[in-house]
Structures are given as structure tokens and as C-alpha cells.
Amino acid sequence: MMNPVRSTHEKEKQTSANRNRTQLTAALPVTEHQLNLSGVSTAVLIGGEGSPMILLHGPGESSVWWMRVIPKLIKDNRVIVPDLPGHGESKVNKGFLDTGLVFDWLSDLIKQTCPSPPILVGxxxxxxxxxxxxxNHGNQISRLVLVNSLGLGKFRPKPSFAFRLMRFMLWPTEKNFSRFFPHCMYDVDNLRQGMGKYWDPFVAYNLECARDKERSDALQFMMKNLGIPKIPDKELQRINVPTALIWGRHDKANKLKIAQAASKKFGWPLQVIEETRDDPKLERPNAFTNALHNLINNSSSS
Incomplete structure (x- = not known):
């Protein structure tokens, strides 16, 4: 028999999360859709016209982490921004997540939302x-842009980053969030000021997601199987679409030298963004969009 107290509590948490998310997306020039993609009920923000561009967020994040660049990118592109499987409001319908499902999910997202092969930004x-x-699926995309990407080198975060991350994952309190976040952001005070009235719902929504066991389990699975393991160079050499890199100079978890080595080894153009760590899309939206446009335009003209 269902526990009515627990049921009411769960509904209250869900209502609170929806309210915070709505505050973050309401002013964005996008429409939110719920699409069934290979068995994943997926929340997707879609807006703009032009060449399609898919934006994939980081671990434990959601599509709202792109909120500061979406209004700029939709001026030239049809922008598609999903919540990754098990993140945000994307639920794995059968309750089972595996690596093959993630790639099927992305392939299905492209088929359902893109009239032509998209630019994929991750x-x-x-x-x-x-x-x-x-x-393995390069024919489905037109180019690839990697932002402080995992998988290109060994994951060896600074001890202070790893310690604060583990504490937050084990105890996702507001205090632990405030202690961990500066290891991801170069200037939290500046970010808070830039986000203005959206800061409080942004923090609240992220805390609600972090405290949810299903989301936490999905995050751990995806990091263990798709994030942390280094991709062999022989596989990276098989990529046959134009590929470029954007990197925050002060990344504590995925150091700039990883991007520099990949750029040199594979000939991928690299743009470094100053005064930012691992999330330049959120922390330096103007510099990020300028770098992205420069890389895309240079790739198109070469």
C-alpha cells in the first residue's frame, strides 16, 4: 500500500522543482517539449531558426545550464537543448540505463528534431x-565542438576539487554546494550578480536534482562509463567531422593541458576562455558564444 505521507512529500518536492525550473526557462525564447527518445522521456528546449545545433550539458546539470547562451545562439541556429538521460526532467522509462541506450537516445534526438545533420556541442x-x-556515428552530425570535455585525457582532478565534489555528492546540502561550486566557477560572486533574480531558483533546482536518488544513480553510471574513461587515441583518430575545442583556462578537474595536447595531436582548433573554469557557457556567455561562432565560421570557410 502506498504511504500517503511519503506520496504527499514526493509531490511537494516535484512541485517545488517544477516551479524553480519554470522560473529559469520562462523568459527563454524556446519551447519545452517532452519527447520519447529510445525509451527515455526527454525534456528538450527548442528555439530559433537556421542550421540545427544540439547542446549537451555536463554531469549533474540540466538544459537550464545553457540559459545564458541560448538567446545568443538562436539568432543563427535552431537550438536543441535536452536534459541528458536521468538528468533534469529526463526519465529512463524502463528504469534501466546503459551506454548503448545513451547513443540510441542521441541518434533518436537528431532524427526527431534536426532537418539536417546538426552541430553537436558538448x-x-x-x-x-x-x-x-x-x-561511430559521425555521419549524423556536421561538426563537433568540445567544451572542457571529458574523455580526451586521464581524469585527475585537483585534490581540493575531488574532496569537495565527494562531500557534495554524499551530502547535497546548500552549504556543501557553496563550498564545491567555487571549484567549478572562477568567480562565483560575479556569476551570482550576472544571473540576478535567476540565481536563487538556479541553486534551488540544482539542489533538488542532486538530492534525487534516480538522478544521482544516473549521474554516477554515466560518469563511470561515459565520462571518466579515457577514449583511446586510435578511436579519436576515426572522427571524420570538423572538430574544435573550447576550454576554460582555470579548469581544476580537466586541465587545459589536456586540450592543448589533443589540439596538437589531432589538429583540432582550440580557443581558451580566460577567467573561467570548467563551465564557460554559464560563467562567460559572451566569450563562449564568440569563441563558438569563430570556430564554426572558420570551420565552414576552410
């Missing part, structure tokens, strides 16, 4: 998923 975990997808 940040951190989203980058690693994008790289692995490009190795």
Missing part, C-alpha cells in the same frame, strides 16, 4: 558523449 560529460558518438 560540455564536460556532454562532450565525452559527443566524442564517443562521433567516433
Amino acid at each position: 560540455n564536460i560529460l556532454g562532450g565525452s558523449i559527443g566524442v564517443r558518438f562521433a567516433v
Whole structure:
């Protein structure tokens, strides 16, 4: 028999999460859709006209982490921004997540939302998923842009980063969030000021997601299987679409030297963004969109 107290509590948590998410997406020039993609009920933000561009977020994040660049990118592109499987409002319908499902999910997303092969932009975990997808499914995308991407080198975060991350994952309190977040962001005070009225619902929604066991389990599975493992160079050499890199100079978890080595080894153009760590899309939206446009335009003209 269902526990009515527990049921009411779960509904209250869900209502609170929906309210915070709605505050974050309401002003964006996009429409939110719920699509069934290979058995994953997927929340997707879609807006703009032009060449399709898919944006994949980082671990433990959601599509709202792209909120500061979406209004800029839709001026030239049809922008498609999903919540990764098990993240945000994307639920794995059968309750089972595996690596093959993630690639089927991305392939289905492209088929359902893109009239032509999209530009695929991935940040951190989203980058690693994008790289692995490009190795075997490069014909489905037009180019690949990796932002502080996992998978290109050994994952050896600074001890302070690893310690604060583990504490937050074990105890996702507001205090632990505030202690961990500066290891991801170069200037939290500046970010808070830039986000203005959206800061509080942003923090609240992320805490609600972090405290949810299903989301936490999905995050751990995807990091273990798709994020942390280094992709062999022989596989990276199989990528046959134009590929470029954007990197925050002060990344504590995925150091700049990883991007520099990949750029040199594979000939991938690299743009470094100053005064940012692993999430330049959120922390330096103007610099990020300028770098992205420069890389895309240079790739198109070469």
C-alpha cells in the first residue's frame, strides 16, 4: 500500500522543482517539449531558426545550464537543448540505463528534431558523449565542438576539487554546494550578480536534482562509463567531422593541458576562455558564444 505521507512529500518536492525550473526557462525564447527518445522521456528546449545545433550539458546539470547562451545562439541556429538521460526532467522509462541506450537516445534526438545533420556541442560529460558518438556515428552530425570535455585525457582532478565534489555528492546540502561550486566557477560572486533574480531558483533546482536518488544513480553510471574513461587515441583518430575545442583556462578537474595536447595531436582548433573554469557557457556567455561562432565560421570557410 502506498504511504500517503511519503506520496504527499514526493509531490511537494516535484512541485517545488517544477516551479524553480519554470522560473529559469520562462523568459527563454524556446519551447519545452517532452519527447520519447529510445525509451527515455526527454525534456528538450527548442528555439530559433537556421542550421540545427544540439547542446549537451555536463554531469549533474540540466538544459537550464545553457540559459545564458541560448538567446545568443538562436539568432543563427535552431537550438536543441535536452536534459541528458536521468538528468533534469529526463526519465529512463524502463528504469534501466546503459551506454548503448545513451547513443540510441542521441541518434533518436537528431532524427526527431534536426532537418539536417546538426552541430553537436558538448560540455564536460556532454562532450565525452559527443566524442564517443562521433567516433561511430559521425555521419549524423556536421561538426563537433568540445567544451572542457571529458574523455580526451586521464581524469585527475585537483585534490581540493575531488574532496569537495565527494562531500557534495554524499551530502547535497546548500552549504556543501557553496563550498564545491567555487571549484567549478572562477568567480562565483560575479556569476551570482550576472544571473540576478535567476540565481536563487538556479541553486534551488540544482539542489533538488542532486538530492534525487534516480538522478544521482544516473549521474554516477554515466560518469563511470561515459565520462571518466579515457577514449583511446586510435578511436579519436576515426572522427571524420570538423572538430574544435573550447576550454576554460582555470579548469581544476580537466586541465587545459589536456586540450592543448589533443589540439596538437589531432589538429583540432582550440580557443581558451580566460577567467573561467570548467563551465564557460554559464560563467562567460559572451566569450563562449564568440569563441563558438569563430570556430564554426572558420570551420565552414576552410
